[in-house]
Amino acid sequence: MDKQxxxxxxxxxxxxxxxxxxxxxxxxxxxxxxxxxxxxxxxxYSPIADIKTFPKAVDVTLVEGAVANVDHLELAExxxxxxxxxxxxxxxxxxxxxxxxxxxxxxxDLLTKVYHEGPGTAPRGLEEDGIMPALIPKVLPLxxxxxxxxxxxxxxxxxxxxxxAVSTLLDGQPVxxxxxxxYFG
Amino acid sequence: MSVVTLHINDEIVSARSDQKLLEVIREQGIEIxxxxxxxxxxxxxxxxxxLVEVKGSNRxxxxxxxxVQEGMSVYTHSERLVNYRHITMExxxxxxxxxxxxxxxxxxxxxxxxxxxxxxxxVRYEYMTPxxxxxxxxxxxxxxxxxxxxxMRCVRVCDExxxxxxxxxxxxxxxxxxxxxxxxxxxxxxSCTKCGKCVQVCPTGALFEKGSSxxxxxxxxxxxxxxxxxxxxxxxxx
Numbered sequence: 001m002d003k004q005x006x007x008x009x010x011x012x013x014x015x016x017x018x019x020x021x022x023x024x025x026x027x028x029x030x031x032x033x034x035x036x037x038x039x040x041x042x043x044x045y046s047p048i049a050d051i052k053t054f055p056k057a058v059d060v061t062l063v064e065g066a067v068a069n070v071d072h073l074e075l076a077e078x079x080x081x082x083x084x085x086x087x088x089x090x091x092x093x094x095x096x097x098x099x100x101x102x103x104x105x106x107x108x109d110l111l112t113k114v115y116h117e118g119p120g121t122a123p124r125g126l127e128e129d130g131i132m133p134a135l136i137p138k139v140l141p142l143x144x145x146x147x148x149x150x151x152x153x154x155x156x157x158x159x160x161x162x163x164x165a166v167s168t169l170l171d172g173q174p175v176x177x178x179x180x181x182x183y184f185g
Numbered sequence: 186m187s188v189v190t191l192h193i194n195d196e197i198v199s200a201r202s203d204q205k206l207l208e209v210i211r212e213q214g215i216e217i218x219x220x221x222x223x224x225x226x227x228x229x230x231x232x233x234x235x236l237v238e239v240k241g242s243n244r245x246x247x248x249x250x251x252x253v254q255e256g257m258s259v260y261t262h263s264e265r266l267v268n269y270r271h272i273t274m275e276x277x278x279x280x281x282x283x284x285x286x287x288x289x290x291x292x293x294x295x296x297x298x299x300x301x302x303x304x305x306x307x308v309r310y311e312y313m314t315p316x317x318x319x320x321x322x323x324x325x326x327x328x329x330x331x332x333x334x335x336x337m338r339c340v341r342v343c344d345e346x347x348x349x350x351x352x353x354x355x356x357x358x359x360x361x362x363x364x365x366x367x368x369x370x371x372x373x374x375x376s377c378t379k380c381g382k383c384v385q386v387c388p389t390g391a392l393f394e395k396g397s398s399x400x401x402x403x404x405x406x407x408x409x410x411x412x413x414x415x416x417x418x419x420x421x422x423x
Contacts (some may be wrong), residue, residue: 094307095278097286103314104282138314143307151306154288183302185285185292 010170011059013045014089015079017072018099018139019065023090024048026156027062033163040170054078060169062089062152066099067140071133080146087165087175091155091184093142098155100139107135150175153184192258206248206259207235215261218270218299220277220388221336222249225409226345232336233273234299237261245269274303280309280359281317282331288390289402295388296334313359320365322372325395326384328363333391335361339383346412351377363391382409 016024024047030037044055055074061083067076080086091097102110142148152165152175161181169175187202193213200209205228220232221402227253230250237248240258245266248259261268278300285291337354340363344350351374355364366374384392385404393402415421 032336086309091286095284096312097284100312100314101282101284101287103312104316141307141312143309144311148307153306177306177325179304180304183285183292184283184297184300185288 009042010040011044011055011057012041013043013058013061013079013083014047015045015054015061015063015065015075017065017075017093017142018068019061019092020098021047021064021089022156023062023064026090026159027162028112029159030163031159033159034089037166054082055101056082058083060085060087062087062166063093063142064089066092066096067070067136067145068099069133069135073136073145075109076142076145085147085149085169086107086142087150087152087169088142088148089152090157091153091161094151095184096139096141100141103125103138107137110135152177153182155185189253189255191253191256194259194261200253202253204253206237206246206251206253209253210237210248210259210261217248217261218302219249220295220299220334221338221343223338223386223406223409225413226341226386228340229235229337232277232334234270236266236269236273238263238266241252270303271305274300274305275308275310277334278305278308279312280315281333282312282314283389284331287378287399289397289399290332290390290404291400293400293403294390304356315359320371321395322370323365323374323377323379323395325379326371326381327393327395328365329391329393330362331391332389333363334389335363335386337363337364338386338388338422339392342382342386346409347380347382348376349376349378349380349395352383385409 014024014027043049045051045060061079063079063086067073088094092099150165150169153162154161161177164181165175165177187351188199190197190199193210198209198213207217207222215376218234220234221229222235228249230247233247235248236245238248238260275294283296285297288294319330320328326382340354343352351365353364354361358364358420365371366376371377385406385408387404390402
């Protein structure tokens with residue numbers, strides 16, 4: 001990243017849909033490179049920053065997680081509208097991964113298995129109850145919902161791979177990973 | 186054995202007339218992906234990753250089952266082939282539930298490796314996410330249909346090398362399944378010798394040793410040439 005050339009900071013966002021937060025943990029594992037990163041970017045939205053609404057005019061957004069419920073659908077569309085570059089960040093966003101393991105079950109069966117037959121009160125399924133967002137019938141990889149500009153697979157992606165992808169992106173290049181950085185899982 | 190001359194990517198190459206294209210292409214040091222081919226068992230032409238273009242033929246031909254011919258001109262990495270291999274890999278990944286992150290073969294899997302090699306960083310098709318069973322009735326091994334790509338290496342090695350033919354295939358198209366003991370639980374099989382050859386040749390996590398957790402299963406392909414060299418040439422070098 002050439003710090004001299006750039007006066008205005010790049011507006012970076014990260015979002016968290018149906019995932020375990022592991023990709024964000026891996027992002028934090030950039031460790032001291034985070035200091036270099038924040039010299040050139042401004043973090044405008046992220047689960048690790050206390051910002052409530054997704055802002056406008058974002059340059060790059062990394063999205064962790066698959067699309068599993070109606071809230072994810074809505075946020076994904078806002079992210080697409082307000083971001084120049086959207087990257088599927090980690091296997092759940094790229095393939096559905098662990099989040100999509102429930103796809104072989106019908107939603108009602110799923111909730112019955114996990115909640116109604118388990119302890120406590122069961123949340124609602126397909127219908128919105130104002131508290132829990134309704135699940136969509138099949139968990140979807142992000143690119144089946146919105147257009148995606150780059151893919152960063154891995155469960156989670158290694159910090160080095162994140163660094164490689166993010167630094168090329170911030171240099172205005174498309175995400176191009178070498179073979180050893182492209183593995184699912 | 187007579188010798189034939191052919192062109193591979195515009196280079197003149199000679200081959201024995203009984204050779205298949207795949208072998209000759211690999212002898213030239215050209216990498217070509219395969220998932221169903223394995224040295225030591227018969228060829229199937231099932232995975233379609235080794236497709237090549239042969240001048241004068243509109244069809245793409247699987248190199249592993251195509252015999253060499255005098256004067257043929259073969260291309261291994263044309264734009265059309267690269268595109269089709271990419272599509273084939275995406276279809277393989279979309280057909281069953283290949284969740285690498287929670288698979289016993291994560292990090293050692295041939296399907297995972299070839300996907301990365303072919304540049305597949307996402308799948309453009311809808312995932313079929315079929316509801317498939319896992320047969321854990323065997324005392325030593327598990328058959329997980331979620332990870333199976335129907336390469337049939339297990340079927341062939343069980344029949345051709347072990348001589349047991351415990352494994353076979355049932356059904357058509359996307360309903361095809363590997364079966365054991367004439368479609369009974371593997372653990373009930375009286376023909377299975379528990380030799381584990383099927384497990385060792387399986388390219389994915391469809392067949393694995395019981396007790397393996399995520400990423401713990403590694404396959405030892407080399408055992409097959411060891412057995413076959415021993416049997417056929419009486420050379421026993423591990």
